[in-house]
Amino acid sequence: VDLGVFLPITNNGWICSKTSPQFKPTFDLNKRVTLIAESLGFEFVFSMVRWRGYGGETEHWDHSLDSISLMAGLAAVTETIDLYATVHPTTLNPAVAAKMFTTLDDISGGRAGLNIASGWDKVELDSFGVWPGDEHYSERYDLAEEWLHIVKTLWEHGRCSFAGKYFRMNDVVSLPTPRRRIPVVNAGMSPRGLEVSAKFADTSFVVVPDEDLARQFASSLREQTQTDSNSAGMKMTALFTIVAAKTDEEAQSIVEHIRAGADADAIAELVRRTSGASVTSDALAKMILEKRRAFHCPLLVGSPESIAEQMRGFEASGVTGFLLTFPDFIADLEFFGEEVLPLLERDRAPV
Ligand SMILES: Cc1cc2nc3c(=O)[nH]c(=O)nc-3n(C[C@H](O)[C@H](O)[C@H](O)COP(=O)(O)O)c2cc1C
Numbered sequence: 434v435d436l437g438v439f440l441p442i443t444n445n446g447w448i449c450s451k452t453s454p455q456f457k458p459t460f461d462l463n464k465r466v467t468l469i470a471e472s473l474g475f476e477f478v479f480s481m482v483r484w485r486g487y488g489g490e491t492e493h494w495d496h497s498l499d500s501i502s503l504m505a506g507l508a509a510v511t512e513t514i515d516l517y518a519t520v521h522p523t524t525l526n527p528a529v530a531a532k533m534f535t536t537l538d539d540i541s542g543g544r545a546g547l548n549i550a551s552g553w554d555k556v557e558l559d560s561f562g563v564w565p566g567d568e569h570y571s572e573r574y575d576l577a578e579e580w581l582h583i584v585k586t587l588w589e590h591g592r593c594s595f596a597g598k599y600f601r602m603n604d605v606v607s608l609p610t611p612r613r614r615i616p617v618v619n620a621g622m623s624p625r626g627l628e629v630s631a632k633f634a635d636t637s638f639v640v641v642p643d644e645d646l647a648r649q650f651a652s653s654l655r656e657q658t659q660t661d662s663n664s665a666g667m668k669m670t671a672l673f674t675i676v677a678a679k680t681d682e683e684a685q686s687i688v689e690h691i692r693a694g695a696d697a698d699a700i701a702e703l704v705r706r707t708s709g710a711s712v713t714s715d716a717l718a719k720m721i722l723e724k725r726r727a728f729h730c731p732l733l734v735g736s737p738e739s740i741a742e743q744m745r746g747f748e749a750s751g752v753t754g755f756l757l758t759f760p761d762f763i764a765d766l767e768f769f770g771e772e773v774l775p776l777l778e779r780d781r782a783p784v
Contacts, residue, residue, distance in 0.1 A: 434748055434754060434777070435753065436476055436755055436757065436779070437470075437476060437479050437515075437517075437670070438466060438479070438758070438766065439480075440463050440503070440762075441456065441463065442458050442463065442480045443481075443486070444458055444495065445491060445493065445494075446760075446762065447729040447730050448674070448691060449491065449696050449699050449700050449703070449727050449728075449729065450694040450696055451491055451694035452694025453691045460498070460506055463498070464510055466766060467514060471514040473766075474774075476515060476754070477517055477546070478515075478516060479548065480500040480517070480519060481500065481550070482521060483557070484497070484524075485557035486699075487699040487703045488698065488699055490699075491699060501537065504518040508544065508545070511541070511544075515544045516537070516546065517547070518545070520548070522549060522551065522552070523558060523564070524552075526600075527580045527581075527584045528587060528593075528607060530580075531584045531588060531607050534588075534611070535611045539612070543612060543613050546615065546617070546618060547584070547617045547618070548619065549577055549617065549633075551574055551577045551621060552569070552573060553570070555706075556706050557706075574621065575599070576598075578633070579595070579599050580599070580600065582597075583595055583602055587607040587610075588615060591608045592607070616636070617635060619637060619638070620639070622650070624653075627650075627654060627657055630654070635668065636669070637654055637669050637670070638669075638671075638756060639672070640672050640713075640731060641671050641731065642731040643731075644746055647669075647750035647752050648750045650751070651750065654669060668753040668754055669753050669754070670753065670754030671747060671755060672730050673732065673757060674729070674732050674757075674758045674759065675740060675757055675758070676688050676760060676765075677733075677734075677737060677740050677765065677768055677769060680736050685735075688734055691727055695726050700721060700727070703721065703722075704718045704722055706718075740769075741773055741777055744777060745777075
């Protein structure tokens with residue numbers, strides 16, 4: 434099973450609360466987290482891209498760093514860990530992106546990965562004029578497909594001519610080509626999102642609060658990869674926030690304490706923005722408000738033994754990797770490394 438950290442590229446990470454650890458995203462913080470993850474033998478770190486936060490008293494996600502340049506900085510100070518950066522295809526021309534990732538792969542000595550986020554947040558993308566219009570809700574994966582086709586062609590052949598609905602390339606040249614095939618991942622969870630993952634991506638990132646849903650996504654992906662060209666099969670990495678402590682009771686009380694401070698105004702804005710955007714994003718936001726209260730991600734809560742058992746359950750349901758977040762990215766990642774990691778039996782690829 435692969436382990437990764439979803440880096441704190443936004444303030445306060447994936448918890449929308451006044452009583453969780455409060456921090457701003459800095460290179461220094463992300464570097465410390467990445468070096469700990471690398472020393473623990475994690476396979477990868479991953480950063481998302483956000484342009485517009487949700488306000489409230491905690492200024493939730495109003496502060497964020499850029500994903501690709503953060504990874505370029507991390508590439509220079511790490512040695513083994515893979516580095517996934519995210520792009521919204523409406524914000525970056527594919528020829529520019531192809532070259533940026535070739536450069537990132539060169540700086541890191543072959544450790545770069547690309548996550549494509551099709552972009553669903555009209556307020557966010559419209560704020561700087563890169564929302565293509567309301568038809569984008571239904572066409573976002575068509576645009577993403579064209580974008581990926583161009584990027585992959587440039588990586589493979591170093592030049593591309595293309596006349597599509599969204600992009601036009603007129604014998605664009607991008608040399609050098611990367612020294613290896615740069616992995617692509619996608620977190621689309623709608624049927625069309627999964628289809629694009631199956632066609633273009635090596636790993637599909639999913640949000641699966643329970644094992645039944647994990648099994649459903651794993652089987653949809655299996656079906657898709659059988660019908661599409663991606664015959665190598667596909668990995669499925671699930672996103673969780675780990676709240677671990679010495680005992681189950683202690684861990685649960687940390688969750689309750691954080692929930693008591695939920696930033697209701699920021700959560701309300703998040704729900705308002707996702708309404709109608711994409712079925713899955715909408716459902717996720719409502720879950721934050723109604724079920725998980727203050728937590729973006731599904732939770733794994735408990736003692737080290739409980740956490741390891743829950744992770745094994747998801748693994749048995751088709752999850753091949755875990756993308757982890759923590760309330761405190763330093764102390765809690767270290768605790769995970771000391772107490773939970775030894776309980777997980779992992780087939781680690783030789784470094
Ligand atoms: C691990 C993970 C990372 C994501 N990163 C981003 C991101 O950086 N920017 C973004 O706008 N959306 C991001 N998303 C949202 C997805 O791109 C996607 O819109 C969402 O999972 C819903 O799927 P759908 O668009 O197919 O309905 C992410 C989702 C997941 C699970």
